[in-house]
Amino acid sequence: MSNAPQYWAKAKKILSKRDKVMRKLISSYKDGNLVTRNDVFFSLCKSIIGQQISVAAANSVFLKFKKKCNNKINAKTVNKLSFSSLKSCGLSRQKVKGIKDLAKRILDKTFKPSLIRKMTDEEAIEYLSGLKQIGRWSAEMILLFTFNRSNIWPLQDIGLLRAISNNYNKKYFPPKKFLDKLYKKFTPYCSVATWYLWRSIDNEPIQY
Numbered sequence: 001m002s003n004a005p006q007y008w009a010k011a012k013k014i015l016s017k018r019d020k021v022m023r024k025l026i027s028s029y030k031d032g033n034l035v036t037r038n039d040v041f042f043s044l045c046k047s048i049i050g051q052q053i054s055v056a057a058a059n060s061v062f063l064k065f066k067k068k069c070n071n072k073i074n075a076k077t078v079n080k081l082s083f084s085s086l087k088s089c090g091l092s093r094q095k096v097k098g099i100k101d102l103a104k105r106i107l108d109k110t111f112k113p114s115l116i117r118k119m120t121d122e123e124a125i126e127y128l129s130g131l132k133q134i135g136r137w138s139a140e141m142i143l144l145f146t147f148n149r150s151n152i153w154p155l156q157d158i159g160l161l162r163a164i165s166n167n168y169n170k171k172y173f174p175p176k177k178f179l180d181k182l183y184k185k186f187t188p189y190c191s192v193a194t195w196y197l198w199r200s201i202d203n204e205p206i207q208y
Contacts, residue, residue: 004033005148011189015196018185021167025196034195036148040113041106042073043146044131047138048098049091057090064089075106098133105131121149144191153183153190163197 016023037043049065050058068089069077078086078099086096105111111131116124121143128139140154154160164182165172186193 004035005150007150007189008033008192011150011192015186015189015193019193022186022193022196025167025200029196029199032199034144034148034191036146038146039073040116040142040146041075041102043142044102044128044134044138045073045078045099047141048095048102048133051095051133051138061090065091075103078103079107095133098131101132116143116147121152124149144194149191151188151190153186153194155179157194159198159201160194163201167197167200 012026016026045065046058046062049062053061065086066073068081068085083096083100086099087093091099102111106113116127119127124143124147125136125139128134128142129136135156137154137156140152140156143149144152144154161173164170164174164179168174168178168182170178182193183190
């Protein structure tokens with residue numbers, strides 16, 4: 001875990017000035033900020049495990065996965081685990097394939113997380129999406145939570161769309177035109193706006 005990203009304090013001031021909903025959310029939730037684990041493999045595994053299941057189910061599966069890894073979630077450990085051993089954690093065949101492929105590609109260096117730091121957001125999303133079981137949403141979560149990029153606006157995220165509907169009195173799903181308007185208003189700090197919108201519908205700050 002870490003301190004707030006360097007841009008966090010400045011972003012709060014700017015968002016509060018630009019948008020009254022943001023001003024209200026920022027003053028309501030003073031108990032946290034975006035943090036990073038700084039561990040791409042860990043976060044990608046967590047992202048693959050959490051796909052298309054509830055937060056409670058994902059946490060349960062992840063704890064079993066962590067136990068199988070003897071609390072050492074890294075490419076070498078996962079590479080040594082058998083397919084059936086990983087599947088017994090409650091993972092689907094596709095998710096096991098995704099996690100095993102990720103471990104292999106980190107070990108043989110066909111996937112190099114260090115390259116991401118020099119990429120634009122879109123380049124990084126494309127690079128991460130080349131991994132099995134990683135699509136745009138998962139890639140955006142990695143850029144948000146692992147790399148703490150400042151301007152991620154994950155419009156495939158159901159929680160974000162629900163939070164926008166609730167806070168701006170819009171129908172669910174909010175119209176694309178309105179989402180684009182918010183994106184322009186919040187840029188270059190969409191990640192901060194996203195974090196506060198999530199916070200408004202979840203007692204626990206989200207972490208990947």
